[in-house]
Amino acid sequence: MPQRVLLRPHRIELIEKHSRFIGVGFPCQSLDAFKRHKTDLEKEFPDASHITFAYKFFEQGQLQQRFSDAGEPSGTAGKPILMHIEGQSLADVVVFVIRYFGGVKLGAGGLVRAYGNTAKQLILEADTADHIPLIIIEIFLPYSEQNRLDYLARKHKAMILNREFAADLKVQLQLPEAEKSSFLDSISPYLKK
Numbered sequence: 001m002p003q004r005v006l007l008r009p010h011r012i013e014l015i016e017k018h019s020r021f022i023g024v025g026f027p028c029q030s031l032d033a034f035k036r037h038k039t040d041l042e043k044e045f046p047d048a049s050h051i052t053f054a055y056k057f058f059e060q061g062q063l064q065q066r067f068s069d070a071g072e073p074s075g076t077a078g079k080p081i082l083m084h085i086e087g088q089s090l091a092d093v094v095v096f097v098i099r100y101f102g103g104v105k106l107g108a109g110g111l112v113r114a115y116g117n118t119a120k121q122l123i124l125e126a127d128t129a130d131h132i133p134l135i136i137i138e139i140f141l142p143y144s145e146q147n148r149l150d151y152l153a154r155k156h157k158a159m160i161l162n163r164e165f166a167a168d169l170k171v172q173l174q175l176p177e178a179e180k181s182s183f184l185d186s187i188s189p190y191l192k193k
Contacts, residue, residue, distance in 0.1 A: 003089055003090070003091040003130070003131035004088065004089050004090050004091070004128045004129065004130060004131060005027060005090065005091060005092045005093065005128060005129060005130075005131045006025055006026065006027045006090070006092075006093050006126050006127070006128055007027070007126075007127040007128060007129055008027070008126075008127055009024070009025065009026045009027070010024075010025045010122060010125060010126035010127070011023065011024045011025075011122075012118065012121055012122045012125060014114070014117065014118050014121065015102075016102075016106065016110070016113075016114040016117075017102060017104040017106060017110070018102025018103055018104050019049075019099055019100065019101055019102035019104070019106065019114065020099070020100040020102065021097055021098070021099055021114055021115070021118040022045070022097070022098040022099075022100075022118075023095065023096070023097050023098075023118040023119060023121065023122035024037075024041060024095070024096045024097075024098065024122075025093060025094070025095045025096075025122050025123065025126055026093070026094050027092055027093060028055055028057050028092060028093055028094040029057050029058070029059065029092045030057065030059050031059060031064060033094075034055050034057075034094050037094055037096070038051070038053065038096070041096055041098065045098050047100075048098045048099065048100055049099050049100055049101040050069075050070045050071050050072055050077065050098070050099045051070055051096060051097075051098050051099075052067075052068055052069055052070045052072060052077035052078050052081065052096065052097050052098075052099070052115060053067065053068055053070070053078060053081065053094060053095065053096045053097070054066070054067035054068075054078050054079075054081035054082035054085055054094070054095055054119075055067075055085075055093065055094035055095070056082070056085050056086070056090065056091055056092075056093060057091060057092045057093065057094075058091065058092065065082070067079055067081060067082040072099075072111055072115075073108055073111065075108075075112075076108050076111035076112050076115065077097065077099075077111060077115040078115075080112050080113075080115045080116030080119065081095050081097060081115055081116070081118075081119040083116065084116060084119040084120045084123055085119070085123070088123045088124075088128075090123065090128070091131050092131065095119050095122060095123070097115050097118045097119060099114075099115075132176050132177075132178075133176065133177040133178075134174050134175065134176060134177065135174070135175065135176075135177045135180060136161065136172060136173065136174050137172070137173055137175070137180065137184075138170065138171070138172050138173075139170075139171050139173070139187065139191055140168045140169065140170050140171075140191060140192040141168065141169050141171070141187070141190055141191050141192055142168060142169065142190070142192065143165075143168075143169050145169075145190045146169065148187070148190055149169075149171060149187065149190075152183060152186050152187050153173060153175075153183075155186070156175055156176075156179040156182060156183040156186070157175060157176055157179055158173045158174065158175035158179065158183060159173065159174045159175070160172070160173055161173060161174055168192050
């Protein structure tokens with residue numbers, strides 16, 4: 001099954017035996033992005049009983065995957081969240097579930113269900129799409145070929161990240177991995193050797 005990604009942040013709220021569970025999902029591709037989201041949620045919900053999470057993303061080609069129960073009994077919060085991320089084949093995502101204790105203990109099984117159901121509902125409601133692996137390449141070409149570069153970049157779904165103007169034009173592009181060969185074949189006659 002192909003990997004899927006969240007297209008935009010999404011938030012839901014469920015109540016389980018007077019406890020309030022707030023699920024928040026973000027597209028996430030780095031540990032720095034995860035830390036920013038976590039800090040923002042800690043500021044938004046400073047009086048929450050628990051802020052649990054699970055994430056799964058590829059940073060510099062390496063799988064980064066982790067979960068946290070954030071003080072709940074071991075395996076009752078973060079792990080069920082991660083199981084739903086994996087069960088829906090999501091990548092480049094972090095899912096937080098914030099809990100406000102409602103006065104009634106849920107027990108280990110109840111916690112697993114509540115955290116898992118919050119993550120499941122969030123993922124099912126969120127806008128997702130197939131994950132397209134992207135790569136970054138760097139090319140050098142004469143200034144006279146800028147229009148051709150712009151045309152080929154659009155044709156091959158490439159995004160120009162940076163242009164440096166020196167003796168030649170140095171361009172950094174991000175494009176779908178599947179487009180790399182055909183893009184390079186198309187642009188290679190015009191590149192500086």
